[in-house]
Amino acid sequence: MSALAQTALAALPPGLVWQADRLAQSTEAGIATGFAALDAQLPGGGWPRNALIELLSDSPGIGEIGLLLPVLHALPADRWIVWAAPPHLPYAPALAAAGVPLERLLLLQPDGHAETLWAVRQALASGGSSAVLAWLARADTAALRRLQLAAESSATPLFLFRPASAARQPSPAVLRLRLAARDGELAVDILKRRGPGLAVPLRLSLPQRPGLRRAPALNDALVRPDPVRPAAAGIHARRG
Amino acid sequence: MDEPGELAVVEHIPGARVAAATPAALARGVEPGQNVAGALAVAPSLQLRERDPALEAATLAEFAAWATQFTPCVSIDPPDALVLETSGSLRLFGGVTGLVRRIRSGLVPLGLDAAIAAAPTPLAARWLARTHPGRQIRAAAEWWRKLDDLPVELLGDGAAVSRATLDLLHGIGARRIGDVARLPRDGLARRQASGVLDTLARARGERPDPRLWFLPPERFEARLVLPASMLHTEPLLFAAGRLFSGLSAWLAARHAALDRCCLHLEHEDRPDTVLEIVTGAPGRDDGRMLMLAREHLAALQLPAPVEALRLLADNPVVTPGRTQDLFGDPDSARDAAALLLDRLRARLGREAVRTVHPVSEHRPERAWRLADPGRPAPRNTPPAAGPRPLWLMSEPRALESIRSLTLLRGPERIESGWWDGADMRRDYYIARTPDAALWWVFEQLDPPGGWYVHGFFG
Numbered sequence: 001m002s003a004l005a006q007t008a009l010a011a012l013p014p015g016l017v018w019q020a021d022r023l024a025q026s027t028e029a030g031i032a033t034g035f036a037a038l039d040a041q042l043p044g045g046g047w048p049r050n051a052l053i054e055l056l057s058d059s060p061g062i063g064e065i066g067l068l069l070p071v072l073h074a075l076p077a078d079r080w081i082v083w084a085a086p087p088h089l090p091y092a093p094a095l096a097a098a099g100v101p102l103e104r105l106l107l108l109q110p111d112g113h114a115e116t117l118w119a120v121r122q123a124l125a126s127g128g129s130s131a132v133l134a135w136l137a138r139a140d141t142a143a144l145r146r147l148q149l150a151a152e153s154s155a156t157p158l159f160l161f162r163p164a165s166a167a168r169q170p171s172p173a174v175l176r177l178r179l180a181a182r183d184g185e186l187a188v189d190i191l192k193r194r195g196p197g198l199a200v201p202l203r204l205s206l207p208q209r210p211g212l213r214r215a216p217a218l219n220d221a222l223v224r225p226d227p228v229r230p231a232a233a234g235i236h237a238r239r240g
Numbered sequence: 241m242d243e244p245g246e247l248a249v250v251e252h253i254p255g256a257r258v259a260a261a262t263p264a265a266l267a268r269g270v271e272p273g274q275n276v277a278g279a280l281a282v283a284p285s286l287q288l289r290e291r292d293p294a295l296e297a298a299t300l301a302e303f304a305a306w307a308t309q310f311t312p313c314v315s316i317d318p319p320d321a322l323v324l325e326t327s328g329s330l331r332l333f334g335g336v337t338g339l340v341r342r343i344r345s346g347l348v349p350l351g352l353d354a355a356i357a358a359a360p361t362p363l364a365a366r367w368l369a370r371t372h373p374g375r376q377i378r379a380a381a382e383w384w385r386k387l388d389d390l391p392v393e394l395l396g397d398g399a400a401v402s403r404a405t406l407d408l409l410h411g412i413g414a415r416r417i418g419d420v421a422r423l424p425r426d427g428l429a430r431r432q433a434s435g436v437l438d439t440l441a442r443a444r445g446e447r448p449d450p451r452l453w454f455l456p457p458e459r460f461e462a463r464l465v466l467p468a469s470m471l472h473t474e475p476l477l478f479a480a481g482r483l484f485s486g487l488s489a490w491l492a493a494r495h496a497a498l499d500r501c502c503l504h505l506e507h508e509d510r511p512d513t514v515l516e517i518v519t520g521a522p523g524r525d526d527g528r529m530l531m532l533a534r535e536h537l538a539a540l541q542l543p544a545p546v547e548a549l550r551l552l553a554d555n556p557v558v559t560p561g562r563t564q565d566l567f568g569d570p571d572s573a574r575d576a577a578a579l580l581l582d583r584l585r586a587r588l589g590r591e592a593v594r595t596v597h598p599v600s601e602h603r604p605e606r607a608w609r610l611a612d613p614g615r616p617a618p619r620n621t622p623p624a625a626g627p628r629p630l631w632l633m634s635e636p637r638a639l640e641s642i643r644s645l646t647l648l649r650g651p652e653r654i655e656s657g658w659w660d661g662a663d664m665r666r667d668y669y670i671a672r673t674p675d676a677a678l679w680w681v682f683e684q685l686d687p688p689g690g691w692y693v694h695g696f697f698g
Contacts, residue, residue, distance in 0.1 A: 061677035061696030065630045079577045080613070088631035091695060092596040092608035092617075093624050102617035105595045106581070107610075110588050119584060128580030181676030210627040210649055210670050210678065210697060 031157065034070020035204045042175070043194045047071060050155040051174035052148040056191070058164045060088060062181035066206035067188075068133070068159060072100050075130035080106040082123040084134040085116045098208060104130075117143055124150040124158060135161045141170060148172045167191055184209070246283050250276055251291040259291050296320070302462055303352060304454045306486055308493030310339065315362070315451035317398055321369065323362045323451060336376050349485045359383075362451060363443040367394040384444040388418025395420070399439040409436070417443075459554040460490045460501075469508070469545035473537045476505070476546055481530050483551040488526035496556035497522035503533055504550040510543060512550075519582050522557045528579065535586035581613060602656040603664060604632065604694060626652040627670065629680040629695030636682070636692035645671040645681065654682075670697070 030046030032039055039045050047053060057064050072081060081104050083090060096102060106129070110116045116136065123129045124147070132151075139147075139162070151158040160173070167178055176192040182203065189201040248261040248270055256276040268283040280286055296319065304322055307314045310333065313325035326339060333339040336358045347354055355373030359365040360383060367390055368375050377386050392414050395401040408431065414420045421440060428436055441447035462483050470476050480503060491497060499522040505513040515536045517529055584593045594610040598621045601607045607624070611617075627649075639645075650669030657663040665686035671679045671693075680695035 059673070059675055059677045060631055060698055061629070061673070061679055062675075063678075063698065065698035078574050080580060086631075088633055088696065088698075089608070090596055091604075091628060091630055091632040092598040093621070094628035094630045095596070096598045096617060096621065097623055097628065098630070102595055102597060103614060106584070106613050107594050107596060108584065108588065109592045109594075111592065115588060119588060122583055122587075123580060126576050126580035126583065128576035128578070181678075183676065 031071055031074065033067075034074075035067075037202050038188060038204060041190060041193070041198060041202060047157055048174050049157055050152050052144065052151050052158050052160060052172065054160050054162055054166070054171060054173040054176040055179055056162050056164045056167050056176065057179040062179055063186040063206045063209055064161065064179055065090075066209055067179065067186060067204070069098050069100065069206075069208070071131070075104075077101065077104060079128055079130040080104055080123070082106045082108060082120075082129045082132045082134075084108045084120050084123065084132065085110060086133070086135050113138070117147075120147060120158065121150050124154045124156050127154050127156070129156055132156060132158045133161070134158065137163070139166075141172070145172045148174070245287070246270075246285055247287045247289065248279060249291050250288050261286075293319070299352075301454075301457075302486055303350070305456045305460075305493065306346070306350065306489040307343070308454070308456050309489045310343065312453070312493070313451075314454045316454055317362065317366060317451075321366050321398065323365065325451075326358075336378075340374075346485075346489075350482055361443055361445045362449055363398060363439070364445075366398045367443070370394065370397060385418075387443060388416060388421065390417045391415065392417055392420055395436060395439050399435075399442070401435050401439055405436060456490055456493050459552070460487055461550070461552050462486050463548060463550040465548045466546060469547050471542055471545045473534070476537065476549070477530065477534055479549055480533055480551070481526070483549060484526035484530050484533075487529070487551055487553055488524050490553075491524035491556055494556055495558060497524045497559045498553055498556050499523075501529065501551060501553035503536075504552065505542070505546045506548040506550060507544040508547055513540070513542060513546075515540070518585075519578075522559060528582075532582055532586045535583055539587055539589075602654055603662070604628075604654070604668075606662075608632070625654075626650075626668065627697075629678075630698040631696040633694055633696075636694045639681065639691040639693055642671065642681065642691045644674055645679070647671050647681075648678070651683075655685075668694075 030039075030042060030044035030048050032046040033042070042048075055064060055067070075081060081101070083105065085108065090105070090107065092102060095105070106123075108116075108119050108123075110119045113136070116134070117139075120132060120134045123132045139160075144160075147158060147160070164178060167176070171192075173192065174194065176190075178189040178191055178201075180187045180189070180201075182201075184205075186204045186206055187201040188204055190198040246262060246265040246268060248265050249259045250256050251259040258270060258272055258274045258276065258279050260272055261270045261279075265279075265283055265286055268286075270279045270283050270286060276288065300316055300318075300320070300322065304314050304316050307322055307324055311324050311326050311329045313328075315323040315325075317323050326333075326336075330336060330339060333342055340356050340358070343354070343356060355369045357365050357368035357373055358376040359368050360377065360379040364377065364384070364387055367387065368377065371390055371394065377383050392409055393406060394417065395409075396403065396406050409420060412423075414423065417440070420436060425437060428434065438447065442449040464479055464483055466475075466479055470479075483503070487498075487501065498519070500516060500518045503515040503517060505515070507513065515533060517532045517536065519528065519532065523529075581593065593613060595613045595615070595617075596608050597611040597615070597617045599607050599609050600618075600621045602625075607628075647669045648671065651667035652669075653665075653667055655663075655665045663686075666682040666684060668680060668682045671681045673679060678697035679693050680697065681691055681693050684690040684692065
């Protein structure tokens with residue numbers, strides 16, 4: 001870029017022209033994720049408030065819910081937190097211990113894919129939910145676009161959990177993260193955001209995750225009385 | 241509803257005569273009072289329906305209940321009129337003109353039309369509506385002079401002046417009400433026509449004309465016979481919309497709200513299909529109830545075409561009025577949340593819309609239960625003895641070998657339930673899989689042997 005163009009760009013009011021090598025300056029602040037390293041990489045400094053967010057992962061148990069626990073705390077208390085068609089049972093004792101407001105939790109088990117899509121769209125369009133978490137095994141681009149539009153018009157974030165293979169499929173999602181577990185931490189690979197891609201996955205250490213190698217930086221809201229003491233591997237000699 | 245086409249209502253007095261006809265039939269030359277043979281001669285495709293006085297009375301009562309939203313003083317003026325005493329509510333509705341406009345637009349969804357007129361006395365208003373619909377007479381000095389031009393036959397309309405008396409007045413050359421008013425009073429009295437004087441005095445407001453105010457029924461019941469049997473949702477909903485607007489007005493008149501009502505779909509030779517419409521919070525918004533009915537109908541396979549709809553509701557909850565908030569409605573988020581719950585339950589079923597609560601119990605399978613959304617979760621559940629996974633499998637899955645797993649933490653012995661026959665003895669561990677996911681696995685101790693995965697630290 002010529003020096004002249006640089007000066008011209010610098011003279012423009014901020015936010016008018018977005019340059020591809022920078023993070024978009026979202027006009028609306030996001031919802032803090034609870035992880036400073038992640039906030040720093042997201043436009044708006046957190047989860048977008050009115051968008052489809054794709055979380056791609058294959059196996060359960062890598063900390064995919066742990067990533068959302070801080071935000072589930074912080075949501076306004078007068079609306080539902082919708083869980084649509086989760087693959088397993090959200091386990092109430094663990095959720096309660098993590099401080100998730102169970103009286104605001106709406107667990108939907110619709111009968112089939114079409115009903116799930118309908119329920120998710122309703123949950124977004126009604127304005128009656130503060131966040132929607134949905135698990136869709138398959139979703140074509142048209143369905144995703146409808147979900148993105150519904151999330152956008154209702155200002156409700158939709159966290160859509162999809163298999164990792166969906167990374168190859170183009171998606172209208174504003175934010176796409178691929179999640180994997182690495183050495184007791186959660187590796188977050190930002191596949192798509194409003195801004196340049198991220199070369200190296202972020203490593204987040206989730207509080208409250210058992211079996212961590214080092215002491216986690218506990219979020220004060222998430223402190224549990226039970227200190228995590230990793231057991232040595234291989235003590236499982238079978239007893240008769 | 242579909243345009244009914246050329247249709248006439250027939251009554252027998254004593255010969256079969258046309259009592260009323262649709263605009264399409266009137267355009268063909270059918271006239272009220274015509275005999276049926278004459279009407280069929282000008283309009284061969286005319287459909288005839290028998291006049292049903294009971295249905296007319298029921299419609300009038302339904303309309304009266306609806307009209308109580310404008311004023312508490314509504315009186316049924318048989319056979320075909322309603323009197324609304326509106327002096328108390330004119331200001332709220334923006335004067336007579338504003339009120340008439342409100343009534344007219346409110347009648348459209350009900351599928352009704354009305355000739356409306358306003359005057360200082362009930363009789364004068366009735367006569368005006370009959371002869372000059374849309375006209376208003378305001379209370380001013382000698383306003384009653386404006387009645388003088390009305391035809392004398394009106395004295396028999398809504399008042400106790402007999403046909404014979406009207407013939408007598410006609411015979412002595414009185415054509416207008418003004419002519420009658422100029423007749424000598426003692427002469428009228430002598431000819432047993434004192435009813436005329438009384439009627440005139442009531443119409444002019446010189447004598448009180450008390451009315452029996454209509455009391456909205458305790459229980460709402462409205463029935464709508466469909467013009468043709470229907471199997472499709474959209475026309476059914478259209479017809480149901482009329483019933484719901486009636487229900488909403490009934491509730492508005494009582495300053496009440498409902499959290500449930502029943503929509504019966506009547507079939508021929510079959511028991512009714514009943515939709516129970518339950519809203520999370522009491523309300524009187526007909527659009528919301530219609531929307532819930534739509535979800536119910538969408539989830540429903542109708543066994544047979546529907547002949548008629550019936551809407552039943554009772555036990556309304558009295559709600560205080562809510563003033564409009566200058567700075568937006570603080571309850572709107574709460575309302576939206578309640579509405580979302582209603583919609584999801586109506587379409588997916590109550591069983592598919594739940595929440596989970598912890599239960600104070602050692603066995604992991606029993607340490608939770610499904611609960612109705614919105615109920616506060618028990619607070620006093622003691623924390624579990626060890627870390628618990630965010631995901632629990634509905635059934636533990638047997639593992640062939642645990643060689644690929646690394647046990648990070650454990651064992652946590654869970655041994656409980658000998659008293660209720662579902663006893664267990666298990667050692668729980670946190671295990672790491674090759675792809676670094678954390679599982680909650682256990683070894684079955686009693687009977688011995690076998691490893692299972694029971695949950696995931698999501």
